[in-house]
Amino acid sequence: MMEALSTEVLPLNVIVAQRRATQGFRSDPIPTHVLKELLELSLLAPSGYNLQPWRLILVQDKDNKRRLREAAMNQAKVEEAPVVIIVCAHPNSWTTDLDKMLALSKAHGAITDDDTAQSLKSSAEKYLSSIDNKLWATKQTMILFTQLMLLAETYGLDTAPMEGFSESKVKELFSIPEDHLVLALLAIGYAGKDDKPFAGRFDLSDLVSSENFGQPLVFEE
Numbered sequence: 001m002m003e004a005l006s007t008e009v010l011p012l013n014v015i016v017a018q019r020r021a022t023q024g025f026r027s028d029p030i031p032t033h034v035l036k037e038l039l040e041l042s043l044l045a046p047s048g049y050n051l052q053p054w055r056l057i058l059v060q061d062k063d064n065k066r067r068l069r070e071a072a073m074n075q076a077k078v079e080e081a082p083v084v085i086i087v088c089a090h091p092n093s094w095t096t097d098l099d100k101m102l103a104l105s106k107a108h109g110a111i112t113d114d115d116t117a118q119s120l121k122s123s124a125e126k127y128l129s130s131i132d133n134k135l136w137a138t139k140q141t142m143i144l145f146t147q148l149m150l151l152a153e154t155y156g157l158d159t160a161p162m163e164g165f166s167e168s169k170v171k172e173l174f175s176i177p178e179d180h181l182v183l184a185l186l187a188i189g190y191a192g193k194d195d196k197p198f199a200g201r202f203d204l205s206d207l208v209s210s211e212n213f214g215q216p217l218v219f220e221e
C-alpha cells in the first residue's frame with residue numbers, strides 16, 4: 001500500500017456525475033507521482049479469488065502512440081494524450097497465479113494455515129476449470145478498467161475509454177501474448193477540446209427492478 005496518498009483529489013460522486021469521454025487532449029504531461037499513485041491504487045481493484053487477471057501496458061512514447069493510433073481506427077486522441085493504457089486480460093493466469101495469490105495472502109496474514117490455503121486452492125481450481133475463462137477474465141478486468149478511469153478523473157485528469165481498435169494489430173505491435181485479450185484502451189491526460197453535450201442515460205425504471213426481474217422499483221419517500 002502507498003505510504004501517503006494525495007489528498008487534493010475530487011470527490012468520487014462529483015466525478016461520476018461529471019465525467020465525460022474526452023474528445024481531444026493537450027500534450028501536457030501527467031506528473032510522475034500522480035501516474036504512479038494512480039496505477040498503484042487502480043491495482044487495488046477487487047477480483048474473484050484475488051487473482052488479478054489483468055495486464056496493463058503504458059504507452060507514452062511518441063512513435064508507439066502513433067502506431068497505436070493506426071491500430072485504433074486512427075483516433076487522434078490516442079496520439080494526443082500523454083498516456084494511453086492498453087488494458088489486457090489474461091484468461092489463463094489462474095493456472096499459474098493461484099499459488100502466487102496464496103503466498104501473498106499468507107504474507108499479509110489473510111491466510112494463516114495450510115488447510116485453509118489448500119481448500120481455497122481446490123475451490124478455485126474446481127470453479128475456474130468449469131467456466132469460460134475469457135468471460136471470467138473480462139468481467140474482472142473491466143472492474144479494474146472502471147476503477148482506473150474514475151481514479152484518473154479524481155486527480156483532475158481527463159479520460160477517453162476506447163474499444164475501437166484492431167485487437168490483432170495491437171497484439172502484434174506491442175508483443176502481447178496470443179492467449180491474452182486486449183479489452184480496451186484508456187487515454188489519460190488533460191482535455192484539449194470541449195466535451196460533447198451529455199447524451200443522457202436510460203431511466204432507472206428501465207434498468208432496475210425490485211425483487212424480481214421486471215418488477216418496478218418504487219421508492220417510499
Ligand SMILES: Cc1cc2nc3c(=O)[nH]c(=O)nc-3n(C[C@H](O)[C@H](O)[C@H](O)COP(=O)(O)O)c2cc1C
Nearest residue numbers: 019020021022075160161162163164165184198199
Ligand atoms: C469500453 C468503452 C469503449 C469505448 N470506445 C470508444 C471509442 O473507441 N471511441 C470513442 O470515441 N468513444 C468510445 N467510448 C466512449 C463512449 O462513446 C461514451 O462513453 C458514451 O457515449 C457515453 O458518453 P460519456 O462517457 O461522455 O458520458 C467508449 C466507452 C467505453 C466505456
